[in-house]
Amino acid sequence: MSFNFGNDGATQFQGGGYGTNTGASGGDPSSYQKRQQEDSITPVTIKQISEATASSAEADEFALLTGKPIGLVTIVGKIVSKEETGAHKLLSVDDGTGACCCKEYPGEETAEGANEVTFETNEYVRVTGKLKSWNDARYIQVMNCRKITDFNEVAFHFLDAMYASSRFSNEKGSSVAAQATTATGAAPAAYAMPTSGNNPDAGGSLQEQLLAIYNNPSGPAAGDSGIEISEMCKLLGGKYTMDAVREAVEMLSNEGHVYSTITDDHHRSTSI
Amino acid sequence: MTTTNIDISAPKPKVNGEQMGLFSGKTVQLVLETTSNSEGGSVLKGKAADGMEVTAHLDQSLGAAPRSRFIEVEGVVTGPQEIKATNVASFGESVDLFAYNEMCKMLHAKGREMIL
Numbered sequence: 001m002s003f004n005f006g007n008d009g010a011t012q013f014q015g016g017g018y019g020t021n022t023g024a025s026g027g028d029p030s031s032y033q034k035r036q037q038e039d040s041i042t043p044v045t046i047k048q049i050s051e052a053t054a055s056s057a058e059a060d061e062f063a064l065l066t067g068k069p070i071g072l073v074t075i076v077g078k079i080v081s082k083e084e085t086g087a088h089k090l091l092s093v094d095d096g097t098g099a100c101c102c103k104e105y106p107g108e109e110t111a112e113g114a115n116e117v118t119f120e121t122n123e124y125v126r127v128t129g130k131l132k133s134w135n136d137a138r139y140i141q142v143m144n145c146r147k148i149t150d151f152n153e154v155a156f157h158f159l160d161a162m163y164a165s166s167r168f169s170n171e172k173g174s175s176v177a178a179q180a181t182t183a184t185g186a187a188p189a190a191y192a193m194p195t196s197g198n199n200p201d202a203g204g205s206l207q208e209q210l211l212a213i214y215n216n217p218s219g220p221a222a223g224d225s226g227i228e229i230s231e232m233c234k235l236l237g238g239k240y241t242m243d244a245v246r247e248a249v250e251m252l253s254n255e256g257h258v259y260s261t262i263t264d265d266h267h268r269s270t271s272i
Numbered sequence: 273m274t275t276t277n278i279d280i281s282a283p284k285p286k287v288n289g290e291q292m293g294l295f296s297g298k299t300v301q302l303v304l305e306t307t308s309n310s311e312g313g314s315v316l317k318g319k320a321a322d323g324m325e326v327t328a329h330l331d332q333s334l335g336a337a338p339r340s341r342f343i344e345v346e347g348v349v350t351g352p353q354e355i356k357a358t359n360v361a362s363f364g365e366s367v368d369l370f371a372y373n374e375m376c377k378m379l380h381a382k383g384r385e386m387i388l
Binding site for chain 1: 284286361363368371372374387
């Protein structure tokens, strides 16, 4: 039995997808952000969408376990079964992490028989669509389904899914750090010291304490010539010997965190 | 019958030759670059993504294995470098096995929670 889906991705993605900037000017930034989330296509595995949490049952809004809200998703897998009913077409796609039902309601083009592609079981496909739930059962409402002809796309998809997942985790981490620094009135840089003054008692290793002072944009080390090592010893409350401080500063210099300025004993941060 | 739900009860992780050993008795997906297709098509030999030689025993019910250069074998790991295939599918004529191998390694390290 043959099975058909429309395969005109370019037209189906009009008005959405990557890089859509409509609404950026003059619109409400939060609604723009929300729309961007809805428009973006997240590469995922079926296990990820199975574990996604429903943030709003009525509106079919989901978020991955990492907290990333998902609008459209894309999966790559093999067709394990297919079925056609009067109202829609069903494909069960297995990507090795699980099997997911993909449902397509035929559009005008498929109804007219244009751009139809036949799919067979055991064939690799890429499915892009919206994650939906009905009666506690989740499925993907297909926007685009196409055969995979270059099988490097299989490896690419899984690497892409891992990258998307880690990128969101990293973004979340840095935004939390940025919020913390903004809240305490210091520089917005993620690596800046979270207080406005020098706080050598903040704890951490000698290197961390030194970095905190060097990286404070409103501190004594922020001038053009930086700060001298003997001055740094005083700021640290005399807890460390001059040699220990010099050794730690040299290490920071070797790692590129600070550079020497007017003399070999003066150093300034590379980050401010 | 196509069910309208997601089923993650029977994962079939994508593996390279070395990772097969971690899934003894379990079902996996393995991409092979075929080197021989003998015994009436019931035994398939090939190199996994990491270059390891693997023998796949095909059930008669599966019919003839695809003739493509790369084949994806789905089946139960029966021993070191041996798999009993429950499904075989063509995986094309040109696949970057280095990239596929790196993908397998990453999936079973930092991407493990995404697949198992």
